[in-house]
Amino acid sequence: MNMLSVTISAKRYPNGRCAIENLSFSARPGEFVAIVGPSGAGKTTLLKIISGLDTDFDGHLELAGQARVGFMFQEPRLMPWLTVAQNLALVDPSAQGSRLAEALERVGLRDCAGLFPRQLSGGMQRRVALLRAFLVEPQLLLMDEPFQSLDGPTAEQLRAQLLTLWQATKPTVLFVTHNLQEALSLADRVLFLSPGPSRIALDFAVDADRPRGLNGHAVQCLSQQLLADYPDLLKGRIAAPA
Amino acid sequence: MSEELSSQPAASAWSRVWPLLLLTVLWQLVAMQAHSRVLPTPLAVFEVLANEVMSGELLFHLGKTMARVAISFCLAMLLGVGLGILMGRSRRWDRVLDSLLILGLNIPALVTTILCYIWFGLSESAAILAVVLNKIPMVAINLREGARAVDSQLMEVAQVYRLGRLARFFKVYLPQLYPYLFSSARNGLALIWKIVLVVELLGRSDGVGFQIGSFFHFFDISSILAYTLAFSAMIFLLEALLLRPMENRLNRWRL
DSSP: OSSSSEEEEEEEEEESEEEEEEEEEEEEOOOOEEEETTTTTSSHHHHHHHHHHHHOOOOEESSSOOEEEEEOOOOSSOOTTTTHHHHHHOOOTTHHHHHHHHHHHHHTTTTGTTTGGSSSOOOHHHHHHHHHHHHTOSSEEEEEEEETTTTTHHHHHHHHHHHHHHHHHHHHEEESSHHHHHHHHSSSSSEEEEEBBBBBEEEEEEOOOOOOOSSSHHHHHHHHHHHHOOOOGGOOOOOOOO | OOOHHOOOOOHHHHHHHHHHHHHHHHHHHHHHHHOOOTTTHHHHHHHHHHHHHHHHHHHHHHHHHHHHHHHHHHHHHHHHHHHHHHHHHHHHHHHHHHHHHHHHSSSSSSHHHHHHHHOOOHHHHHHHHHHHHHHHHHHHHHHHHHTOOOOOOOOOOOOTOOOOOHHHHIIIGGGGGGGHHHHHHHHHHHHHHHHHHHHHHHOOOOHHHHHHHHEEEEEETHHHHHHHHHHHHHHHHIIIIIHHHHHHTTTTTOO
Protein backbone atom coordinates (compact mmCIF):
# COMPACT_ATOMS: atom_id res chain seq x y z
CA MET A 1 0.00 0.00 0.00
CA ASN A 2 1.22 3.49 -0.78
CA MET A 3 1.40 6.36 1.66
CA LEU A 4 1.15 8.86 -1.12
CA SER A 5 0.47 8.77 -4.79
CA VAL A 6 0.75 11.85 -6.95
CA THR A 7 -0.44 12.31 -10.52
CA ILE A 8 -0.18 15.78 -11.99
CA SER A 9 -1.18 16.03 -15.62
CA ALA A 10 -0.58 19.78 -15.72
CA LYS A 11 0.22 22.66 -13.42
CA ARG A 12 0.30 26.13 -14.91
CA TYR A 13 1.60 29.28 -13.28
CA PRO A 14 -0.70 32.32 -13.37
CA ASN A 15 1.40 33.65 -16.29
CA GLY A 16 0.41 30.58 -18.33
CA ARG A 17 3.80 28.89 -18.25
CA CYS A 18 3.54 25.17 -17.65
CA ALA A 19 5.50 24.18 -14.55
CA ILE A 20 4.74 20.48 -14.28
CA GLU A 21 3.45 18.10 -16.92
CA ASN A 22 2.67 14.39 -16.68
CA LEU A 23 4.47 13.87 -13.43
CA SER A 24 3.54 10.92 -11.31
CA PHE A 25 5.09 8.91 -8.53
CA SER A 26 4.17 7.21 -5.32
CA ALA A 27 5.90 6.65 -2.00
CA ARG A 28 5.57 3.84 0.55
CA PRO A 29 5.02 4.41 4.27
CA GLY A 30 8.33 5.21 5.97
CA GLU A 31 10.15 5.76 2.71
CA PHE A 32 12.69 8.58 2.44
CA VAL A 33 12.43 10.05 -1.04
CA ALA A 34 14.72 12.82 -2.26
CA ILE A 35 13.66 14.97 -5.19
CA VAL A 36 16.50 16.52 -7.18
CA GLY A 37 16.07 18.91 -10.05
CA PRO A 38 17.57 21.97 -11.68
CA SER A 39 16.38 25.33 -10.41
CA GLY A 40 13.10 26.37 -11.93
CA ALA A 41 11.97 22.76 -12.23
CA GLY A 42 8.94 23.43 -10.04
CA LYS A 43 10.21 21.55 -6.98
CA THR A 44 8.70 23.99 -4.51
CA THR A 45 5.47 24.05 -6.51
CA LEU A 46 5.33 20.26 -6.33
CA LEU A 47 5.60 20.30 -2.54
CA LYS A 48 2.97 23.02 -2.29
CA ILE A 49 0.59 20.88 -4.30
CA ILE A 50 1.25 17.81 -2.18
CA SER A 51 0.80 19.77 1.06
CA GLY A 52 -2.52 21.15 -0.11
CA LEU A 53 -1.29 24.77 -0.14
CA ASP A 54 -1.78 24.90 -3.90
CA THR A 55 -4.95 23.27 -5.21
CA ASP A 56 -4.93 24.85 -8.66
CA PHE A 57 -3.68 21.96 -10.83
CA ASP A 58 -4.95 19.18 -13.07
CA GLY A 59 -4.47 15.73 -11.67
CA HIS A 60 -5.03 14.01 -8.40
CA LEU A 61 -3.43 13.34 -5.12
CA GLU A 62 -3.95 10.37 -2.87
CA LEU A 63 -2.90 10.50 0.75
CA ALA A 64 -3.45 7.44 2.91
CA GLY A 65 -6.22 8.17 5.40
CA GLN A 66 -6.22 11.58 7.05
CA ALA A 67 -2.46 11.82 6.98
CA ARG A 68 -0.87 14.38 9.24
CA VAL A 69 1.57 16.49 7.28
CA GLY A 70 4.69 18.26 8.48
CA PHE A 71 6.42 20.84 6.31
CA MET A 72 9.88 22.30 6.70
CA PHE A 73 10.35 25.29 4.42
CA GLN A 74 13.46 26.84 2.93
CA GLU A 75 13.44 29.48 5.64
CA PRO A 76 12.64 28.45 9.23
CA ARG A 77 9.35 30.42 9.20
CA LEU A 78 9.01 30.61 12.97
CA MET A 79 6.62 33.20 14.37
CA PRO A 80 9.03 35.95 15.47
CA TRP A 81 6.70 37.14 18.25
CA LEU A 82 6.48 33.72 19.90
CA THR A 83 9.20 32.10 21.98
CA VAL A 84 10.62 28.73 20.96
CA ALA A 85 8.26 27.00 23.41
CA GLN A 86 5.26 28.99 22.14
CA ASN A 87 6.17 28.27 18.53
CA LEU A 88 6.17 24.56 19.25
CA ALA A 89 3.00 24.68 21.34
CA LEU A 90 1.31 26.49 18.45
CA VAL A 91 1.33 23.33 16.30
CA ASP A 92 1.07 20.91 19.21
CA PRO A 93 -0.71 22.25 22.29
CA SER A 94 0.40 19.20 24.28
CA ALA A 95 4.04 20.28 23.95
CA GLN A 96 4.32 21.55 27.53
CA GLY A 97 6.45 20.85 30.56
CA SER A 98 8.43 17.63 30.45
CA ARG A 99 7.25 16.65 26.97
CA LEU A 100 8.51 19.96 25.63
CA ALA A 101 11.79 19.71 27.54
CA GLU A 102 12.34 16.20 26.20
CA ALA A 103 11.67 17.31 22.64
CA LEU A 104 14.06 20.26 22.94
CA GLU A 105 16.70 18.00 24.48
CA ARG A 106 16.52 15.73 21.43
CA VAL A 107 17.72 18.51 19.13
CA GLY A 108 20.12 20.02 21.66
CA LEU A 109 18.08 23.13 22.46
CA ARG A 110 17.45 22.45 26.13
CA ASP A 111 17.98 26.02 27.34
CA CYS A 112 16.25 27.80 24.50
CA ALA A 113 12.57 27.35 25.37
CA GLY A 114 12.13 30.98 26.48
CA LEU A 115 14.10 32.62 23.69
CA PHE A 116 12.65 34.39 20.68
CA PRO A 117 13.68 33.23 17.19
CA ARG A 118 15.63 36.45 16.68
CA GLN A 119 17.93 35.44 19.54
CA LEU A 120 18.87 32.15 17.86
CA SER A 121 21.44 31.43 15.15
CA GLY A 122 20.26 30.27 11.72
CA GLY A 123 21.16 26.69 12.55
CA MET A 124 19.26 26.78 15.84
CA GLN A 125 16.20 28.29 14.15
CA ARG A 126 16.24 25.42 11.70
CA ARG A 127 16.48 22.90 14.50
CA VAL A 128 13.34 24.44 16.01
CA ALA A 129 11.64 24.23 12.61
CA LEU A 130 12.74 20.59 12.28
CA LEU A 131 11.41 19.81 15.72
CA ARG A 132 8.14 21.59 14.93
CA ALA A 133 7.72 19.43 11.84
CA PHE A 134 8.21 16.26 13.88
CA LEU A 135 6.08 17.35 16.84
CA VAL A 136 2.85 16.88 14.93
CA GLU A 137 3.93 13.24 14.46
CA PRO A 138 3.56 13.51 10.71
CA GLN A 139 2.92 10.54 8.49
CA LEU A 140 4.15 12.63 5.60
CA LEU A 141 7.00 15.10 6.02
CA LEU A 142 7.75 17.58 3.23
CA MET A 143 11.10 19.34 3.21
CA ASP A 144 11.98 22.10 0.77
CA GLU A 145 15.77 22.54 0.64
CA PRO A 146 15.69 23.05 4.40
CA PHE A 147 19.46 23.14 5.02
CA GLN A 148 20.41 25.09 1.95
CA SER A 149 21.79 28.30 3.41
CA LEU A 150 23.71 26.69 6.28
CA ASP A 151 27.47 26.19 6.51
CA GLY A 152 28.76 22.65 5.95
CA PRO A 153 29.17 21.37 9.52
CA THR A 154 25.85 22.86 10.69
CA ALA A 155 24.02 21.30 7.77
CA GLU A 156 25.72 17.95 8.47
CA GLN A 157 24.60 18.12 12.10
CA LEU A 158 21.02 18.86 11.06
CA ARG A 159 21.03 16.00 8.56
CA ALA A 160 22.12 13.65 11.34
CA GLN A 161 19.33 14.97 13.59
CA LEU A 162 16.83 14.56 10.79
CA LEU A 163 17.83 10.92 10.31
CA THR A 164 17.60 10.19 14.02
CA LEU A 165 14.13 11.72 14.25
CA TRP A 166 13.02 9.98 11.06
CA GLN A 167 14.23 6.58 12.24
CA ALA A 168 12.35 6.99 15.52
CA THR A 169 8.91 7.57 13.96
CA LYS A 170 9.39 6.64 10.30
CA PRO A 171 7.23 9.15 8.44
CA THR A 172 7.33 9.19 4.65
CA VAL A 173 9.72 11.99 3.72
CA LEU A 174 9.87 14.00 0.51
CA PHE A 175 13.12 15.92 0.60
CA VAL A 176 13.67 18.47 -2.15
CA THR A 177 17.25 19.50 -2.84
CA HIS A 178 19.48 20.45 -5.74
CA ASN A 179 22.48 18.83 -4.10
CA LEU A 180 23.09 15.33 -5.44
CA GLN A 181 25.37 14.29 -2.57
CA GLU A 182 22.84 15.42 0.01
CA ALA A 183 20.12 13.40 -1.70
CA LEU A 184 22.27 10.29 -1.93
CA SER A 185 23.42 10.51 1.67
CA LEU A 186 19.88 10.73 3.06
CA ALA A 187 17.38 8.99 0.85
CA ASP A 188 16.16 5.48 0.06
CA ARG A 189 15.25 6.65 -3.38
CA VAL A 190 16.03 9.69 -5.50
CA LEU A 191 13.68 11.17 -8.09
CA PHE A 192 15.39 13.34 -10.70
CA LEU A 193 13.20 15.98 -12.31
CA SER A 194 13.53 17.26 -15.84
CA PRO A 195 13.68 21.02 -16.53
CA GLY A 196 10.24 22.67 -16.67
CA PRO A 197 7.64 21.60 -17.52
CA SER A 198 8.93 18.93 -15.24
CA ARG A 199 8.31 15.24 -15.01
CA ILE A 200 10.30 12.43 -13.45
CA ALA A 201 13.42 11.88 -15.54
CA LEU A 202 14.90 9.12 -13.43
CA ASP A 203 13.78 7.08 -10.42
CA PHE A 204 16.90 5.83 -8.68
CA ALA A 205 16.97 3.46 -5.69
CA VAL A 206 19.86 4.09 -3.30
CA ASP A 207 21.22 0.75 -2.20
CA ALA A 208 23.68 1.47 0.60
CA ASP A 209 23.76 1.23 4.38
CA ARG A 210 23.25 4.21 6.64
CA PRO A 211 24.81 6.35 7.90
CA ARG A 212 26.40 7.54 4.70
CA GLY A 213 28.41 10.71 5.10
CA LEU A 214 28.07 13.41 2.47
CA ASN A 215 31.72 12.94 1.52
CA GLY A 216 31.85 9.27 2.46
CA HIS A 217 32.85 6.46 0.15
CA ALA A 218 29.34 5.17 -0.63
CA VAL A 219 27.94 8.54 -1.62
CA GLN A 220 30.98 9.47 -3.71
CA CYS A 221 30.87 6.14 -5.56
CA LEU A 222 27.17 6.43 -6.25
CA SER A 223 27.34 9.99 -7.48
CA GLN A 224 30.34 9.32 -9.72
CA GLN A 225 28.61 6.30 -11.16
CA LEU A 226 25.41 8.25 -11.79
CA LEU A 227 27.19 11.16 -13.42
CA ALA A 228 29.21 8.79 -15.57
CA ASP A 229 26.01 7.11 -16.76
CA TYR A 230 24.06 10.34 -17.18
CA PRO A 231 26.42 13.32 -17.67
CA ASP A 232 23.54 15.82 -17.86
CA LEU A 233 21.61 14.35 -14.93
CA LEU A 234 21.74 17.51 -12.80
CA LYS A 235 20.35 19.54 -15.66
CA GLY A 236 17.53 17.03 -15.67
CA ARG A 237 18.44 15.45 -19.02
CA ILE A 238 18.77 11.73 -19.43
CA ALA A 239 20.35 10.36 -22.55
CA ALA A 240 20.00 6.63 -22.94
CA PRO A 241 23.03 5.04 -21.25
CA ALA A 242 25.62 4.06 -23.82
CA MET B 1 14.36 54.50 22.73
CA SER B 2 13.79 50.94 23.85
CA GLU B 3 17.31 50.79 25.18
CA GLU B 4 16.79 53.94 27.16
CA LEU B 5 13.57 52.58 28.61
CA SER B 6 15.02 49.33 29.83
CA SER B 7 18.36 50.58 31.17
CA GLN B 8 17.52 53.91 32.78
CA PRO B 9 13.84 54.29 33.56
CA ALA B 10 14.45 57.16 36.01
CA ALA B 11 16.51 59.19 33.57
CA SER B 12 13.98 58.64 30.83
CA ALA B 13 11.12 59.72 33.10
CA TRP B 14 13.04 62.88 33.93
CA SER B 15 13.67 63.67 30.28
CA ARG B 16 9.92 63.46 29.75
CA VAL B 17 9.13 65.77 32.68
CA TRP B 18 11.56 68.66 32.37
CA PRO B 19 10.15 70.15 29.12
CA LEU B 20 6.78 70.41 30.87
CA LEU B 21 8.34 72.10 33.88
CA LEU B 22 10.15 74.52 31.62
CA LEU B 23 6.88 75.35 29.87
CA THR B 24 5.21 76.04 33.22
CA VAL B 25 8.03 78.33 34.34
CA LEU B 26 7.88 80.24 31.05
CA TRP B 27 4.13 80.57 31.42
CA GLN B 28 4.54 81.94 34.95
CA LEU B 29 7.11 84.51 33.79
CA VAL B 30 5.08 85.69 30.82
CA ALA B 31 1.88 85.87 32.88
CA MET B 32 3.61 87.90 35.59
CA GLN B 33 4.93 90.32 32.96
CA ALA B 34 1.65 90.64 31.08
CA HIS B 35 -0.42 91.00 34.19
CA SER B 36 -3.61 90.52 32.20
CA ARG B 37 -7.00 88.97 32.85
CA VAL B 38 -6.73 86.79 29.72
CA LEU B 39 -3.54 85.07 30.89
CA PRO B 40 -3.73 83.97 34.53
CA THR B 41 -0.55 82.60 36.16
CA PRO B 42 -0.12 78.83 36.59
CA LEU B 43 -0.50 79.30 40.34
CA ALA B 44 -3.91 80.92 39.89
CA VAL B 45 -4.94 78.13 37.58
CA PHE B 46 -3.80 75.44 40.04
CA GLU B 47 -5.89 77.14 42.71
CA VAL B 48 -9.00 76.97 40.51
CA LEU B 49 -8.16 73.38 39.67
CA ALA B 50 -7.96 72.48 43.37
CA ASN B 51 -11.32 74.12 44.07
CA GLU B 52 -12.99 72.39 41.14
CA VAL B 53 -11.61 69.03 42.24
CA MET B 54 -12.75 69.61 45.84
CA SER B 55 -16.28 70.55 44.80
CA GLY B 56 -16.51 67.34 42.75
CA GLU B 57 -17.61 69.33 39.72
CA LEU B 58 -14.50 68.65 37.66
CA LEU B 59 -14.42 64.93 38.41
CA PHE B 60 -18.06 64.56 37.37
CA HIS B 61 -17.56 66.22 34.00
CA LEU B 62 -14.19 64.59 33.42
CA GLY B 63 -15.79 61.21 34.17
CA LYS B 64 -18.57 61.85 31.65
CA THR B 65 -16.05 62.79 28.98
CA MET B 66 -13.81 59.83 29.76
CA ALA B 67 -16.74 57.45 29.45
CA ARG B 68 -17.63 58.88 26.04
CA VAL B 69 -14.01 58.67 24.93
CA ALA B 70 -13.72 55.07 26.09
CA ILE B 71 -16.91 53.88 24.43
CA SER B 72 -16.32 55.61 21.14
CA PHE B 73 -12.66 54.59 21.11
CA CYS B 74 -13.50 50.91 21.52
CA LEU B 75 -16.30 51.00 18.96
CA ALA B 76 -14.22 52.89 16.42
CA MET B 77 -11.21 50.60 16.84
CA LEU B 78 -13.31 47.46 16.52
CA LEU B 79 -15.19 48.61 13.43
CA GLY B 80 -12.16 50.30 11.87
CA VAL B 81 -9.98 47.22 12.34
CA GLY B 82 -12.65 44.99 10.81
CA LEU B 83 -13.10 47.32 7.87
CA GLY B 84 -9.34 47.72 7.37
CA ILE B 85 -8.72 43.97 7.38
CA LEU B 86 -11.59 43.42 4.95
CA MET B 87 -10.22 46.04 2.58
CA GLY B 88 -6.64 44.85 2.92
CA ARG B 89 -7.59 41.27 2.08
CA SER B 90 -10.13 41.74 -0.66
CA ARG B 91 -9.43 43.83 -3.73
CA ARG B 92 -13.12 44.01 -4.54
CA TRP B 93 -14.15 45.43 -1.17
CA ASP B 94 -11.19 47.75 -1.32
CA ARG B 95 -12.41 49.23 -4.60
CA VAL B 96 -16.00 49.48 -3.39
CA LEU B 97 -15.18 51.16 -0.09
CA ASP B 98 -12.16 53.24 -1.03
CA SER B 99 -14.00 56.35 -2.19
CA LEU B 100 -16.29 56.23 0.85
CA LEU B 101 -13.21 56.03 3.04
CA ILE B 102 -11.65 59.09 1.42
CA LEU B 103 -14.91 60.96 1.83
CA GLY B 104 -15.09 59.92 5.49
CA LEU B 105 -11.52 60.98 6.12
CA ASN B 106 -12.10 64.46 4.78
CA ILE B 107 -15.55 65.46 6.00
CA PRO B 108 -15.03 67.92 8.85
CA ALA B 109 -15.89 66.56 12.30
CA LEU B 110 -18.16 69.56 12.81
CA VAL B 111 -20.36 68.57 9.86
CA THR B 112 -20.77 64.94 10.94
CA THR B 113 -21.55 66.04 14.45
CA ILE B 114 -24.20 68.58 13.50
CA LEU B 115 -25.82 66.17 11.04
CA CYS B 116 -25.91 63.39 13.64
CA TYR B 117 -27.59 65.72 16.14
CA ILE B 118 -30.10 66.93 13.58
CA TRP B 119 -30.97 63.48 12.28
CA PHE B 120 -30.87 61.49 15.51
CA GLY B 121 -31.64 64.14 18.12
CA LEU B 122 -29.50 65.60 20.89
CA SER B 123 -28.91 62.19 22.46
CA GLU B 124 -26.01 60.31 23.94
CA SER B 125 -26.02 57.76 21.12
CA ALA B 126 -25.99 60.48 18.47
CA ALA B 127 -22.96 61.98 20.20
CA ILE B 128 -21.12 58.65 20.28
CA LEU B 129 -22.09 57.91 16.69
CA ALA B 130 -20.64 61.24 15.56
CA VAL B 131 -17.32 60.51 17.23
CA VAL B 132 -17.14 56.95 15.94
CA LEU B 133 -17.92 58.01 12.37
CA ASN B 134 -15.12 60.54 12.51
CA LYS B 135 -12.61 58.05 13.73
CA ILE B 136 -13.33 54.86 11.74
CA PRO B 137 -11.79 55.91 8.40
CA MET B 138 -8.42 56.65 9.96
CA VAL B 139 -8.23 53.29 11.70
CA ALA B 140 -9.38 51.50 8.57
CA ILE B 141 -6.74 53.15 6.36
CA ASN B 142 -4.00 52.25 8.81
CA LEU B 143 -5.09 48.64 9.23
CA ARG B 144 -5.56 48.21 5.50
CA GLU B 145 -1.83 48.87 5.09
CA GLY B 146 -1.16 46.30 7.79
CA ALA B 147 -3.40 43.68 6.24
CA ARG B 148 -1.71 44.18 2.89
CA ALA B 149 1.69 43.63 4.46
CA VAL B 150 0.77 40.35 6.14
CA ASP B 151 3.41 37.69 5.47
CA SER B 152 1.81 34.98 3.35
CA GLN B 153 4.66 32.62 4.21
CA LEU B 154 3.67 32.59 7.85
CA MET B 155 0.03 32.13 6.91
CA GLU B 156 1.12 29.05 4.92
CA VAL B 157 2.70 27.64 8.06
CA ALA B 158 -0.62 28.08 9.85
CA GLN B 159 -2.42 26.35 6.99
CA VAL B 160 -0.04 23.41 6.68
CA TYR B 161 -0.14 22.73 10.41
CA ARG B 162 -3.92 23.04 10.38
CA LEU B 163 -4.20 25.61 13.14
CA GLY B 164 -7.70 26.38 14.34
CA ARG B 165 -9.35 29.64 13.35
CA LEU B 166 -8.68 31.27 16.69
CA ALA B 167 -5.02 30.33 16.89
CA ARG B 168 -4.54 31.34 13.28
CA PHE B 169 -6.06 34.76 13.89
CA PHE B 170 -4.67 35.61 17.32
CA LYS B 171 -1.22 33.99 17.15
CA VAL B 172 -0.28 34.28 13.49
CA TYR B 173 -2.37 37.02 11.84
CA LEU B 174 -3.06 39.66 14.46
CA PRO B 175 0.50 39.98 15.83
CA GLN B 176 1.55 41.14 12.37
CA LEU B 177 -0.92 44.01 12.72
CA TYR B 178 0.20 45.17 16.20
CA PRO B 179 2.37 48.06 14.96
CA TYR B 180 -0.54 49.34 12.88
CA LEU B 181 -2.97 48.81 15.75
CA PHE B 182 -0.79 50.82 18.09
CA SER B 183 -0.26 53.69 15.76
CA SER B 184 -4.00 53.96 15.16
CA ALA B 185 -4.75 53.63 18.86
CA ARG B 186 -2.40 56.49 19.64
CA ASN B 187 -3.44 58.82 16.86
CA GLY B 188 -6.99 57.71 17.45
CA LEU B 189 -7.04 58.61 21.09
CA ALA B 190 -5.67 62.06 20.31
CA LEU B 191 -8.32 62.60 17.65
CA ILE B 192 -11.16 61.30 19.78
CA TRP B 193 -10.38 63.62 22.70
CA LYS B 194 -10.66 66.55 20.38
CA ILE B 195 -13.85 65.44 18.70
CA VAL B 196 -15.58 64.43 21.92
CA LEU B 197 -15.11 67.94 23.25
CA VAL B 198 -16.63 69.48 20.14
CA VAL B 199 -19.54 67.06 20.32
CA GLU B 200 -20.13 67.93 23.97
CA LEU B 201 -19.93 71.62 23.28
CA LEU B 202 -22.55 71.35 20.57
CA GLY B 203 -25.15 69.11 22.08
CA ARG B 204 -24.58 67.77 25.58
CA SER B 205 -25.23 69.32 28.97
CA ASP B 206 -22.30 67.71 30.75
CA GLY B 207 -18.67 66.80 30.08
CA VAL B 208 -15.51 68.83 29.73
CA GLY B 209 -16.56 70.25 26.36
CA PHE B 210 -19.83 71.53 27.78
CA GLN B 211 -18.01 73.12 30.74
CA ILE B 212 -15.46 74.84 28.54
CA GLY B 213 -18.33 76.21 26.46
CA SER B 214 -19.92 77.77 29.54
CA PHE B 215 -16.60 79.19 30.78
CA PHE B 216 -16.18 80.78 27.37
CA HIS B 217 -19.48 82.62 27.83
CA PHE B 218 -18.28 83.97 31.17
CA PHE B 219 -14.79 84.66 29.86
CA ASP B 220 -13.47 82.46 32.67
CA ILE B 221 -9.99 81.71 31.37
CA SER B 222 -8.61 80.27 34.61
CA SER B 223 -11.29 77.58 34.59
CA ILE B 224 -10.70 76.76 30.93
CA LEU B 225 -7.01 76.31 31.64
CA ALA B 226 -7.72 74.31 34.80
CA TYR B 227 -9.88 71.85 32.84
CA THR B 228 -7.25 71.64 30.13
CA LEU B 229 -4.65 70.78 32.76
CA ALA B 230 -6.80 68.06 34.29
CA PHE B 231 -7.42 66.73 30.85
CA SER B 232 -3.75 66.65 29.89
CA ALA B 233 -2.95 64.87 33.12
CA MET B 234 -5.40 62.13 32.16
CA ILE B 235 -3.72 61.72 28.78
CA PHE B 236 -0.28 61.40 30.32
CA LEU B 237 -1.57 58.84 32.79
CA LEU B 238 -3.19 56.77 30.04
CA GLU B 239 -0.04 56.89 27.97
CA ALA B 240 2.25 55.97 30.84
CA LEU B 241 0.06 53.37 32.56
CA LEU B 242 -1.65 51.70 29.63
CA LEU B 243 -0.37 52.37 26.14
CA ARG B 244 3.38 52.35 26.67
CA PRO B 245 3.57 49.28 28.96
CA MET B 246 1.31 47.38 26.57
CA GLU B 247 3.40 48.34 23.58
CA ASN B 248 6.63 47.40 25.33
CA ARG B 249 5.20 44.03 26.26
CA LEU B 250 4.00 43.24 22.77
CA ASN B 251 7.27 44.42 21.24
CA ARG B 252 9.45 42.36 23.56
CA TRP B 253 10.48 40.03 20.76
CA ARG B 254 11.99 42.86 18.73
CA LEU B 255 14.63 43.74 21.33
